[in-house]
Amino acid sequence: MTTAVLGAGISGLSAAYYLLRRFGKPLTIYEASPRVGGWIRTECHKDKGFYFEGGAHTIRPQGVAGANTLELVEQLKLEVKPIAKTHVAARNRLLYAKGKLCMLPNSIGGLLGVKEPFTQPLYKALLHDLRAAVTKVKDADESIYSFVERRFGKELADYAISPMICGICAGDAREISVRFLMEELFEKEQKYGGVLKGVLYARFKAKTDAQLGMGIFAEQQPQLYAKACAEKWAMYGLEGGLEQLPRALRSYLAEQRINVQLSSRAQSLSFDSAGANISLRNAEQPAGHVISSLPAHQLALLVRAQHPSLAAQLLAIPYVDVIVINLQYNSDKLLQLDGFGLLVPPVEQLPILGIIFDSCCFDMSGNTVLTVMMGGRWFANWFAHQPSQKELRDIAQRYVAKILNISEEPKFSRVHTLQKCIPQYTVGHKRRVESIRNYIANYKLPLSVCGAAFDGVGINDVILSARRQVDLLPPQSA
Numbered sequence: 001m002t003t004a005v006l007g008a009g010i011s012g013l014s015a016a017y018y019l020l021r022r023f024g025k026p027l028t029i030y031e032a033s034p035r036v037g038g039w040i041r042t043e044c045h046k047d048k049g050f051y052f053e054g055g056a057h058t059i060r061p062q063g064v065a066g067a068n069t070l071e072l073v074e075q076l077k078l079e080v081k082p083i084a085k086t087h088v089a090a091r092n093r094l095l096y097a098k099g100k101l102c103m104l105p106n107s108i109g110g111l112l113g114v115k116e117p118f119t120q121p122l123y124k125a126l127l128h129d130l131r132a133a134v135t136k137v138k139d140a141d142e143s144i145y146s147f148v149e150r151r152f153g154k155e156l157a158d159y160a161i162s163p164m165i166c167g168i169c170a171g172d173a174r175e176i177s178v179r180f181l182m183e184e185l186f187e188k189e190q191k192y193g194g195v196l197k198g199v200l201y202a203r204f205k206a207k208t209d210a211q212l213g214m215g216i217f218a219e220q221q222p223q224l225y226a227k228a229c230a231e232k233w234a235m236y237g238l239e240g241g242l243e244q245l246p247r248a249l250r251s252y253l254a255e256q257r258i259n260v261q262l263s264s265r266a267q268s269l270s271f272d273s274a275g276a277n278i279s280l281r282n283a284e285q286p287a288g289h290v291i292s293s294l295p296a297h298q299l300a301l302l303v304r305a306q307h308p309s310l311a312a313q314l315l316a317i318p319y320v321d322v323i324v325i326n327l328q329y330n331s332d333k334l335l336q337l338d339g340f341g342l343l344v345p346p347v348e349q350l351p352i353l354g355i356i357f358d359s360c361c362f363d364m365s366g367n368t369v370l371t372v373m374m375g376g377r378w379f380a381n382w383f384a385h386q387p388s389q390k391e392l393r394d395i396a397q398r399y400v401a402k403i404l405n406i407s408e409e410p411k412f413s414r415v416h417t418l419q420k421c422i423p424q425y426t427v428g429h430k431r432r433v434e435s436i437r438n439y440i441a442n443y444k445l446p447l448s449v450c451g452a453a454f455d456g457v458g459i460n461d462v463i464l465s466a467r468r469q470v471d472l473l474p475p476q477s478a
């Protein structure tokens with residue numbers, strides 16, 4: 001019987017790729033929309049030499065998840081556009097705080113002096129960690145804000161970690177689990193009585209490849225990963241934009257004659273002793289096993305009739321909406337600073353979350369290209385009245401003028417509201433995911449779940465999540 005993959009975003013396409021490699025055919029992918037790629041969407045203006053990214057902008061090469069994506073990129077023969085650690089886009093991180101643009105320190109020396117928006121040298125935050133008593137945390141989880149505030153003080157929580165959480169998941173650090181980003185540091189603190197003490201202790205213990213998780217590579221680490229390490233890439237993009245990755249996956253699957261059924265929304269998913277049944281608008285499709293890469297709330301709707309308790313657990317993973325506004329200007333002399341972009345700490349209570357300087361990261365042929373992000377966890381506070389695209393663009397332009405001094409009209413722009421695009425790993429998320437997977441295992445459902453809701457929200461995370469779910473299947477499952 002066929003194996004079915006629900007969703008043809010990067011996670012579902014990757015699941016199909018790894019399924020095909022491990023089990024071969026038959027295999028079918030069902031995708032509700034008429035295109036593949038999910039939130040990864042590149043709008044190319046080849047004639048003018050620039051492009052807009054509607055979702056993620058760059059990929060990081062680090063760690064096992066980074067190496068895994070590079071292996072895929074290499075296998076699909078995609079052309080990478082590396083950004084080295086020495087590049088301004090990798091070195092310069094800006095904050096707009098207290099009415100000013102502030103450059104975050106990017107060297108050890110930067111920890112010594114007082115750097116705005118901080119009122120004390122940052123090394124004092126490290127001393128705070130050495131002195132602060134350890135609180136044993138209830139249920140072994142807390143918000144990342146409270147962890148950083150406890151260990152390093154309120155300024156770091158407000159002006160370093162809160163904006164970083166905005167950049168990664170457009171979320172509120174006061175709600176996001178410390179395990180989302182700082183699991184290791186949190187565990188070191190709980191075990192060794194401080195973050196620095198734990199980090200120093202761990203440095204004496206050399207890690208093996210297996211401990212690093214690199215064991216997934218059968219022979220050796222991918223060549224492109226070795227190159228990224230040797231050339232010290234901080235991040236990379238793809239020639240033609242990040243949408244080339246899902247497109248290349250789709251072409252590969254098409255070459256292998258794998259059926260990607262677009263505009264085929266699953267309406268319900270049920271299980272019986274023979275396997276799974278996917279109800280589409282006009283048909284019932286049986287499957288031996290289903291890998292769902294759908295957002296948790298969508299999968300909840302599919303299973304709720306037969307498994308209401310599973311649906312309730314899936315619905316407990318909240319999502320936020322993000323407004324992405326791409327702006328293009330004809331001149332490349334407009335930006336007076338270089339860097340990846342800027343973030344606005346939530347304590348500033350402004351309607352924008354940050355601005356990415358796309359034309360600093362990648363060559364845009366003499367154009368200035370910016371991306372303004374708005375909404376996220378604070379979407380309802382600012383945009384509950386459903387402003388028009390023009391109003392949203394006006395807000396973005398107002399802040400571009402105020403913060404970056406660019407007051408001319410963009411020549412070209414695009415406004416996208418990405419509804420429920422980023423899951424929020426709120427306190428207790430890890431337990432929630434364990435419980436969802438335990439439910440599936442206890443009821444012996446022929447179902448695996450991967451995607452941004454479960455094992456990390458980045459491109460690397462969702463590709464690795466898909467690979468691991470496929471690797472976990474018993475040999476006879478497909």
Ligand SMILES: C=Cc1c2[nH]c(c1C)Cc1[nH]c(c(CCC(=O)O)c1C)Cc1[nH]c(c(C)c1CCC(=O)O)Cc1[nH]c(c(C)c1C=C)C2
Pocket residue numbers: 054055056057058059060093164166167168169170322324340341342343353354355356373374376418421457458459460
């Ligand atoms: C749609 C908006 C998105 C926001 N975050 C993500 C998307 C798709 C996903 C994301 N962005 C970053 C990561 C971290 C790991 C990685 O894969 O690169 C993830 C999962 C990195 C990132 N993106 C922005 C920033 C400032 C950062 C933090 C790290 C860094 O400084 O490099 C830009 C940005 N993304 C979002 C906002 C609101 C924003 C602001 C400029 C939300």
